[in-house]
Amino acid sequence: MDLQLLFYIAGKHLFSRLKQSLVAALGVTIGIGMFITLSTFMTGLNGLLDGLSLDRTPHIHLYKEIGPSERQPLAFSAAYADDLLLIHSIKPKRRQSRIASATSMIKSIRSYPEVRGVSPHVRSQVFYSAGAVDLNGVVSGIDVAEEVRLFPLEDYIVAGSTDALKRDENAIILGHGVARKLSTDIDGRVQLLSTEGNRLPLKVVGLYQSGLADVDDTQSYVNIGTARRLLGERTGYVTDINVKLYDIENALPLAEHFASLYNIKAVDIGTANAQFETGTSIRNLITYVVSITLLVVAGFGIYNILNMFIREKMNDIAILKAIGFSGREVKMIFMIQALAIGLFGGVMGLLLGWGLSVLIDHTPFEMEALPTITTYPVNIAPIYFVIGFAFAVVASYFAGYLPANKARKMDPVDVLRGQ
Amino acid sequence: MNKKSVIRATGINKHFYTPTDYHVLRDVSFDVHAGEFVSIMGKSGSGKSTLLYILSTMDTVYEGELFLDDRKITGLPAAELSAVRNEHIGFVFQFHYLLEEFTVLDNVSLPAWKLARKSREEIRAAATELLKLLDISKLADKRASRISGGERQRVAIARALINSPTIIMGDEPTGNLDSKNADNVLAIFRDLVTARDLTLLIVTHDQDFADRTDRIITMEDGRVLV
Ligand SMILES: Nc1ncnc2c1ncn2[C@@H]1O[C@H](COP(=O)(O)OP(=O)(O)OP(=O)(O)O)[C@@H](O)[C@H]1O
Numbered sequence: 259m260d261l262q263l264l265f266y267i268a269g270k271h272l273f274s275r276l277k278q279s280l281v282a283a284l285g286v287t288i289g290i291g292m293f294i295t296l297s298t299f300m301t302g303l304n305g306l307l308d309g310l311s312l313d314r315t316p317h318i319h320l321y322k323e324i325g326p327s328e329r330q331p332l333a334f335s336a337a338y339a340d341d342l343l344l345i346h347s348i349k350p351k352r353r354q355s356r357i358a359s360a361t362s363m364i365k366s367i368r369s370y371p372e373v374r375g376v377s378p379h380v381r382s383q384v385f386y387s388a389g390a391v392d393l394n395g396v397v398s399g400i401d402v403a404e405e406v407r408l409f410p411l412e413d414y415i416v417a418g419s420t421d422a423l424k425r426d427e428n429a430i431i432l433g434h435g436v437a438r439k440l441s442t443d444i445d446g447r448v449q450l451l452s453t454e455g456n457r458l459p460l461k462v463v464g465l466y467q468s469g470l471a472d473v474d475d476t477q478s479y480v481n482i483g484t485a486r487r488l489l490g491e492r493t494g495y496v497t498d499i500n501v502k503l504y505d506i507e508n509a510l511p512l513a514e515h516f517a518s519l520y521n522i523k524a525v526d527i528g529t530a531n532a533q534f535e536t537g538t539s540i541r542n543l544i545t546y547v548v549s550i551t552l553l554v555v556a557g558f559g560i561y562n563i564l565n566m567f568i569r570e571k572m573n574d575i576a577i578l579k580a581i582g583f584s585g586r587e588v589k590m591i592f593m594i595q596a597l598a599i600g601l602f603g604g605v606m607g608l609l610l611g612w613g614l615s616v617l618i619d620h621t622p623f624e625m626e627a628l629p630t631i632t633t634y635p636v637n638i639a640p641i642y643f644v645i646g647f648a649f650a651v652v653a654s655y656f657a658g659y660l661p662a663n664k665a666r667k668m669d670p671v672d673v674l675r676g677q
Numbered sequence: 678m679n680k681k682s683v684i685r686a687t688g689i690n691k692h693f694y695t696p697t698d699y700h701v702l703r704d705v706s707f708d709v710h711a712g713e714f715v716s717i718m719g720k721s722g723s724g725k726s727t728l729l730y731i732l733s734t735m736d737t738v739y740e741g742e743l744f745l746d747d748r749k750i751t752g753l754p755a756a757e758l759s760a761v762r763n764e765h766i767g768f769v770f771q772f773h774y775l776l777e778e779f780t781v782l783d784n785v786s787l788p789a790w791k792l793a794r795k796s797r798e799e800i801r802a803a804a805t806e807l808l809k810l811l812d813i814s815k816l817a818d819k820r821a822s823r824i825s826g827g828e829r830q831r832v833a834i835a836r837a838l839i840n841s842p843t844i845i846m847g848d849e850p851t852g853n854l855d856s857k858n859a860d861n862v863l864a865i866f867r868d869l870v871t872a873r874d875l876t877l878l879i880v881t882h883d884q885d886f887a888d889r890t891d892r893i894i895t896m897e898d899g900r901v902l903v
C-alpha cells in the first residue's frame with residue numbers, strides 16, 4: 259500500500275472541501291474544548307467546595323466527650339458485688355474536657371505510618387472584652403506551625419498573618435465577626451476572660467474569616483501556650499487532637515482503633531461529613547454525564563460529516579476502484595480524512611479548552627464566604643487534555659470506520675452504470 | 678487465427694434480479710486476439726455495457742468463465758482483480774468519469790502512481806506525452822471539473838493508456854465528440870494498435886467508426902450474433 263499516494267488523495271479531498279472539512283473539525287473542537295473547560299471548571303469548583311469543608315476538617319478528631327463515667331466508683335467495690343446498685347442523678351465531673359496523658363498519646367499517634375500529622379488544640383469557652391462589651395466565644399490554642407502545615411488556616415486569614423501568633427505569646431487572631439462586634443481591628447487590644455475568671459490582655463495580630471458566620475462571630479486563635487496560661491493549666495494540657503492522614507480512606511478504621519485504644523471519642527471525617535460526601539459524588543456524576551454527552555455529540559459530528567463526504571465522493575470511489583485501487587486502499591483514504599479531521603479538531607479543541615479555562619481562571623469571583631478566592635476556581639489538570647485528545651482520535655477513528663468501510667464495500671459498477 | 682487471445686469469454690450469463698429476474702446476457706462467448714481492434718455494436722439495452730463491466734473485472738456476479746492473456750480471471754479475489762485492472766486493463770467509461778478535484782495531469786497519472794513501476798518524474802513525462810498525443814497538453818494543470826465534455830473524454834482515454842495496458846475497453850468513447858475529434862480519436866486508436874501492438878475493444882453506435890475497425894461484434898437481446 260503506497261501510503262504517500264493515499265495521503266495525497268485524502269489531502270486533495272480535504273482541501274478541496276476546506277469549508278466542510280473545517281466545519282467537521284469545528285464540531286470536534288467544540289466538543290473537546292467544552293469537555294476540557296467543563297472538566298477543569300467543575301473539578302475546580304469541586305476542589306474549592308471540598309477544600310471549604312474537607313480540608314479544614316480533621317480526618318480524625320479525638321476529644322473527651324462530656325458525660326458521666328460509664329462505671330461509677332461504687333461498681334469497683336467488692337463489697338457490693340452481689341448487690342443491685344442504683345445511683346440517681348449522676349452528673350459529669352469537672353475537668354472532663356482534658357485528654358489524659360495527651361503528650362504521649364500524640365507521640366504515639368504520630369508514629370503511625372498513615373498519619374501525616376497531629377495538631378493538638380486547647381479549646382475553651384471565653385468572653386472577649388474590649389471597652390464595655392463582653393462577648394461570648396470560643397478560643398482555640400493551637401500549635402501554630404503544625405496547624406498551618408496540616409490545615410489551610412493561612413487561607414482564611416484576611417488580615418495579618420499566623421507568623422505573629424507563632425512568635426508572640428500575647429497575640430490573638432480574632433474571628434472577623436468578633437472583631438467587628440468589638441469594633442477592633444488589627445493591632446487593636448482585646449481581653450480574654452476565662453470561665454474561671456482569669457483575664458489576659460492580648461494584641462490582635464490577624465483576622466480570620468472562614469465564611470461561616472457562626473464560626474466567624476465566635477472563634478479566635480491563640481498560641482497553645484497562651485491558652486494554657488489563660489486556663490491556668492500546665493504544659494501537656496490538651497482538649498482536642500486533630501489528626502490528618504495521608505489517605506482519607508483510612509479515617510474510619512483508624513478512628514475506631516484510636517477510640518478503643520485510648521478510650522476516647524474519635525470522630526472520622528466520613529461520619530462528620532456524611533451529607534457532604536453525597537453532594538460531591540452527585541456533582542461528580544453530573545460532570546461525567548455532561549462530559550460524556552459532549553464527547554458523544556462530537557463523535558456523531560465526525561460520523562455525519564464523513565458519511566456526507568463519502569456520499570459526495572461516490573464517483574471518486576468508483577473511479578479509484580476502476581483504475582485499480584483496492585477496497586482496503588479506498589477505505590484507508592477515508593480513514594486518513596477522518597483521523598485528520600479528528601487530530602486537527604482535537605488540537606484546536608485543546609487550545610479552545612485551555613483558552614476558556616484560563617479565561618474562567620481570570621474571571622473575578624468575589625464571595626463573602628470565600629475571602630481568599632478572587633477568581634473562579636479552575637483545575638487545569640493535564641489529564642483532561644489527555645482524555646480530550648485521546649477521545650478526539652478514538653472517536654474520529656470509530657466515526658470514520660463505518661462510512662469508510664461502506665466505501666470499501668461499494669460496488670463501482672453501480673455508480674459507473676450511470677443514473 | 679493462430680494469434681494469442683487477449684480476452685476469451687466462454688458461456689457468460691448474467692441475470693438482474695431487481696425489479697424482476699431479467700436475463701441480460703445469454704451464453705456470450707467470443708475471443709479478442711492480441712493487436713486486434715474490435716468494436717461492439719447493438720441496440721440500446723442489448724447488454725453491451727453490462728458485458729464490458731464483466732470483461733473489465735469490475736462486475737464479478739455472472740456465470741461462465743473469463744480469461745485474460747489465457748489466465749483465468751473468474752473467481753480471483755477482489756484485491757487481485759484490482760491489481761489486474763491497474764496493470765492490464767484501460768477503461769474508458771460511457772460517462773467519462775474523472776476525479777473532479779484533481780488536475781488533468783493528476784487524473785492521467787494516478788493509475789501509474791498506483792502501479793508504482795516508474796518514478797514520479799517518469800510518470801509525469803509519460804502523462805504529458807499522452808496529453809500531447811490527444812491534443813490537450815494545454816489543459817495539464819487545469820482542474821478536471823473545469824474542462825469540457827469532449828476534453829474530459831480525451832483525458833479519460835489518456836488515463837486508460839498510461840500504464841500501457843494489455844487491452845483498452847471503451848464504452849462509447851467518442852459518443853460526445855464532434856466528427857473531427859471522433860476521427861482524431863479513431864486515428865489515435867488505429868495508431869496505437871499498430872505502433873504499440875495494443876488491443877482495443879470498443880462499444881460504439883457509430884457505424885462509420887465500426888466500419889474502420891478490424892471486426893464488429895453485434896449484440897442483440899443479450900446474445901452475440903455471428
Ligand atoms: N442494475 C440493473 N438492474 C436491472 N436491470 C439493469 C441494470 N443495469 C442494466 N439493466 C438492464 O440491462 C439491459 C442492458 O443494459 P446495458 O446498460 O448493458 O445496455 P447497453 O447495451 O449498454 O445500452 P446503451 O447502448 O443504451 O448504453 C437494459 O435493458 C437495462 O435496463
Ligand SMILES: [Mg+2]
Nearest residue numbers: 725726771848
Ligand atoms: Mg451502455
